[in-house]
Amino acid sequence: MNGLDAFIVGEKLDYGTHTFTPEEIIRFARKYDPQPFHLDAEAARNSMFGALCASGWHTASVWMKLAVDYRPIWFQSLRERGLPVPYFGPSPGIFDVVWTKPVYAGDTIHYYSECIDKRPRKTDPEWGVVITRASGFNEAGDQVVTFDNAVLIRRQPSD
Amino acid sequence: MNTASDNPKLCFEDFTPGREFALGPLTVDAEEVIEFAAEFDPQPMHLDEAAGKESLLEGLAASGWQTCGLIMRMMAQSYILDSTAQGAPKVDYVRWKRPVLAGDVLSGVSRVLSARPLKSRPGLGIVQFEQEIRNQRGEIVCECSNPTFFAMRDAGGG
Numbered sequence: 001m002n003g004l005d006a007f008i009v010g011e012k013l014d015y016g017t018h019t020f021t022p023e024e025i026i027r028f029a030r031k032y033d034p035q036p037f038h039l040d041a042e043a044a045r046n047s048m049f050g051a052l053c054a055s056g057w058h059t060a061s062v063w064m065k066l067a068v069d070y071r072p073i074w075f076q077s078l079r080e081r082g083l084p085v086p087y088f089g090p091s092p093g094i095f096d097v098v099w100t101k102p103v104y105a106g107d108t109i110h111y112y113s114e115c116i117d118k119r120p121r122k123t124d125p126e127w128g129v130v131i132t133r134a135s136g137f138n139e140a141g142d143q144v145v146t147f148d149n150a151v152l153i154r155r156q157p158s159d
Numbered sequence: 160m161n162t163a164s165d166n167p168k169l170c171f172e173d174f175t176p177g178r179e180f181a182l183g184p185l186t187v188d189a190e191e192v193i194e195f196a197a198e199f200d201p202q203p204m205h206l207d208e209a210a211g212k213e214s215l216l217e218g219l220a221a222s223g224w225q226t227c228g229l230i231m232r233m234m235a236q237s238y239i240l241d242s243t244a245q246g247a248p249k250v251d252y253v254r255w256k257r258p259v260l261a262g263d264v265l266s267g268v269s270r271v272l273s274a275r276p277l278k279s280r281p282g283l284g285i286v287q288f289e290q291e292i293r294n295q296r297g298e299i300v301c302e303c304s305n306p307t308f309f310a311m312r313d314a315g316g317g
Contacts, residue, residue, distance in 0.1 A: 095252040
């Protein structure tokens with residue numbers, strides 16, 4: 001068994017939901033993305049978005065938060081299935097990040113992650129690369145975000 | 160906090176291919192690294208100096224998502240807040256090339272690759288950028304590329 005066996009191509013994990021309050025949208029925007037449509041409801045009404053909406057980096061960062069929160073549940077499911085618990089290394093990057101619809105103040109977003117590829121790393125046999133496709137949907141069922149995320153996984157499992 | 164200009168100087172027409180905007184310098188603050196990680200990426204190497212040193216990142220390392228936010232902040236301060244920007248629909252790639260550690264000083268450049276008016280939205284254009292971010296030793300820590308919408312000057316944007 002190696003750490004890559006924990007990842008099953010096509011398996012989709014349900015990370016649960018997050019509700020974006022106006023206060024947290026503004027707090028994130030002040031620090032990282034102070035554009036008027038992320039800071040002020042009145043300014044947002046006059047923008048292309050029409051109402052206060054979250055920074056795209058806020059929407060994506062919440063996926064990461066839910067991914068880390070979900071790990072103990074996922075690890076338990078791996079143990080029950082006799083699969084190894086993976087040891088996570090750093091991520092070399094993300095690609096094809098698309099914010100398909102704005103995330104407005106008050107929206108509840110449901111996040112998922114699907115493994116779409118995995119392979120040993122040619123340059124470094126101790127590590128493998130896993131590609132997961134992140135997605136988030138609003139309550140109307142419209143996709144609001146998607147991206148592909150690469151992460152290094154140690155091939156020797158942690159237990 | 161920086162705020163957007165009421166009378167932005169930079170409109171779609173100003174983003175000509177090859178034009179560069181300087182980003183930073185920005186010092187990565189340890190407390191901010193921990194605060195961001197606690198809310199969005201609570202893994203040991205982003206929360207604790209000792210755990211970071213033992214990890215492959217070799218120090219208290221900013222979450223890659225925070226690095227994206229810090230690049231966004233530098234872009235906002237450099238040109239977006241003084242422009243007719245109307246948001247970015249996507250990011251083509253973000254490459255986290257090296258760890259970004261607490262105390263690092265980031266700086267870089269945002270370069271215009273191409274620009275075209277939008278047929279579907281008169282008065283609006285789309286500009287493709289690439290960013291290259293380096294640390295205080297001149298090492299590239301992050302590269303990314305994205306389009307951004309800007310209103311045109313003669314559409315009443317400027």
